[in-house]
Amino acid sequence: MNAITLTRPDDWHLHLRDGDALQAVVPATARQMGRAIIMPNLKPPVTTTDQAQAYRERILAARPQGSDFEPLMTLYLTDDTPASEIERAHASGMIHAVKLYPAGATTNSASGVTDLAHCDEAIEAMARVGMPLLVHGEVTDSEIDIFDREAVFIERVMKPLLERHPTLKVVFEHITTADAADFVSQAPANVGATITAHHLLFNRNHMLVGGIRPHYYCLPILKRERHREALLAAATSGSGKFFLGTDSAPHAQGDKESACGCAGAYTAPAAIELYAMAFEQAGALDRLEGFASHHGPDFYGLPRNADTVTLVRETWELPQSLPYVPGQRIVPLKAGESLDWKLRD
Ligand SMILES: NC(=O)N[C@@H](CC(=O)O)C(=O)O
Ligand SMILES: [Zn+2]
Ligand SMILES: [Zn+2]
Numbered sequence: 651m652n653a654i655t656l657t658r659p660d661d662w663h664l665h666l667r668d669g670d671a672l673q674a675v676v677p678a679t680a681r682q683m684g685r686a687i688i689m690p691n692l693k694p695p696v697t698t699t700d701q702a703q704a705y706r707e708r709i710l711a712a713r714p715q716g717s718d719f720e721p722l723m724t725l726y727l728t729d730d731t732p733a734s735e736i737e738r739a740h741a742s743g744m745i746h747a748v749k750l751y752p753a754g755a756t757t758n759s760a761s762g763v764t765d766l767a768h769c770d771e772a773i774e775a776m777a778r779v780g781m782p783l784l785v786h787g788e789v790t791d792s793e794i795d796i797f798d799r800e801a802v803f804i805e806r807v808m809k810p811l812l813e814r815h816p817t818l819k820v821v822f823e824h825i826t827t828a829d830a831a832d833f834v835s836q837a838p839a840n841v842g843a844t845i846t847a848h849h850l851l852f853n854r855n856h857m858l859v860g861g862i863r864p865h866y867y868c869l870p871i872l873k874r875e876r877h878r879e880a881l882l883a884a885a886t887s888g889s890g891k892f893f894l895g896t897d898s899a900p901h902a903q904g905d906k907e908s909a910c911g912c913a914g915a916y917t918a919p920a921a922i923e924l925y926a927m928a929f930e931q932a933g934a935l936d937r938l939e940g941f942a943s944h945h946g947p948d949f950y951g952l953p954r955n956a957d958t959v960t961l962v963r964e965t966w967e968l969p970q971s972l973p974y975v976p977g978q979r980i981v982p983l984k985a986g987e988s989l990d991w992k993l994r995d
Contacts, residue, residue, distance in 0.1 A: 652963045653994075654935060658955035659922055659942035661686040663784070663823055663844045663895030665914065666721075668692050668705065670975040672712035675900050678918040680719035682993060684955035687784070687895070688721045690749055691758035695726035699738045702745050722746040722950075724784065728761055729768040733775035740779040746950060747782045747821070748772070752807070754790045755799075756869040757899065757913055766811060773815055782819035782950065783811075787830065788870050797854075800870050801829040808833065812841065821949070824849065824897045826870040828880030834891055835884065842949045844895025845885045847924035848915050848983055851931075853878045864911040865981050868899065885941055886934035893946035896921045902978040903971060915983045920968055924984070926961055926991040964992040 664686040666675055679686055688709065690696035696705055702723040709721045724747045725731070725739050731748075739745035750769075751762030763769055776783055788799035789806055812820065822834055822843040834843040848868065853875045857866035866872060884892050898921060899914025906912055917924055922942065929938045947954045967988050974980035 651935065653960055654926070654938065654991075655958050655960045656939040657943035658684040658957050658959050659894055660684050660946050660955065661896050661898070661918075661921065662821070662893055662946045662950075663687055663689065663846075663897050664918070665689045665691070665897070665899040666709060667900055668708065671900060672708060674972070674974050674980065675898075675916075675918060676709060676712040676719070677714045677717075679898070679921070680713050680717045681995070682918075682922050682959065683719065684957070685720040685722050685952075687747060688723055690724045690726035691751060691756075693758055695728075695758065695761050696724070697726050697728055697731065697761075698735060699725070699742050699745060702739070703742065706744055724749045726751065726761065727763055727769060727772065727783075729764055731769065731772040733771040736772050736775035736781065737779065740781055745781075746952075747784050748776055749784045749786070751786050752788065752790050752803075755786050755788050757901075759786070766807065770814075773811075773818060777815050777818040780819065780951070782821055784821045784823050786869075787822050787825070796871055797873060800825070800827050804829055804833050812837070819949075824870060824895060825881065825884075826873050827877045831880045831884040835887075835889065837891075839891075842891045842893065842945075843884075844897070845881055845892055846895065846897045846915070847917055847921060847928060848872070849878065850882050850885055850928035851878075851924060864906045864908070865915060865983055865985070867906075867911055867913055868897065868915045869913040882928060882932050886929060886932045886937045888937055888940060890940070890945045890948055892941060893949060894925060894942045895946075900974065900980055902974050903981050904978065906981065916980055917983045919972065919982045920984070920989055922959065922961065922993055923989045923991045927989065930990070960994045961991045962994050963990060965990060966992050
C-alpha cells in the first residue's frame, strides 16, 4: 500500500501551552487534526469556565489562516472545584472534559488533587451531565517506584473511583502498561483510554541504552518491551475503547537537555505519521482509521470529522529542531531521523 486515506483524525490529549508558544505549536496540530482536547495544565492552571473561554480565544487566534481546527477545552480539577463550576462548564458548550492530575504527578500539577474524596460533588456533577473525567493515572507516593506508579494507581485510585461513580465517563490518559490496557479492556463501556505514538513505538531501552536521551523522557515514563507490545495490541485491536491522544508536550530544548530535564515528548509535527509507523509494524494499517478518527468522537458523543487526510509512503527526515518561543528552539521526537509515511498537504 502506498497511500492511505482516513477520516481526518483528532487528538484526544494535547498540550499547547500559552503565549508565544501557541504560534509555534498550534499550526503543527491544526495541519493534521480536526479537533484536539486541550490540556489545562498552564501556570496558573485553567480551573474556571472563564479562563477556558479566554484560553480558547488565544488558541483560535494562533491558527493558520483558513484553518478550522477546533480546540476542545478542559478544566483542571482541584480539591475545591465546586459542582456549580462543572455545570457552568457543561452549559458553555466549549468545555468537553475535566482533567485529574494527582498533585505532584507531572508537569504543572502542583495545584492538582490531593485526595479524590475532596472532589465527590464535582465528580457527581460530571456523572450527571455526562462530562468525562480525564485521568493522569499515576500515584505520587515517594515510596512507589516510578515504573510501578501506573499499575498501583489502578488498584488504589481507579477502581475505587469507578466503584463510587459507576456511570462516570473516564478516560485513562496516555496508558503505558499492560496492566492499564487489560484494565480498560475489561472495564464497562464508560471507560476508555488514550495511547500516545511514542508509547506504541518505544520502550525504556530507547531512552536509556547507549546514553540518556532526554527527548524520550515523558510521564508516565516509557516501560519495558512487554508493555509496549500490550499497548500496540490494544491500539490495533479494533476496540472502540482505545483512541489517539498524542500527549504532545512541548518544552524548550534547553529545558529538556538539562541536568533536571522536563517530562514531555513533542510529537505534534509528525503525529499521524508516527502512529502510521506503529500500526504498520503491527500489520494493522487498516485499523488506524478507527483508532485515530472514529473511536474518540464516538466515545465523547461528537460527530466524526467529515473531511479526510491522505498519508503517502515517502521517506522524509524530521528537522533537528524547530522554532519555539523567541530565542528558543524545540526538538521534536525522532528529530533528524527518517519516517516512512508523510501527510500530504
Ligand atoms: N506527559 C508529559 O511528560 N508531560 C506533560 C504532562 C502530562 O501529560 O503528564 C506536560 O505538560 O509536559
Ligand atoms: Zn499526564
Ligand atoms: Zn499530557
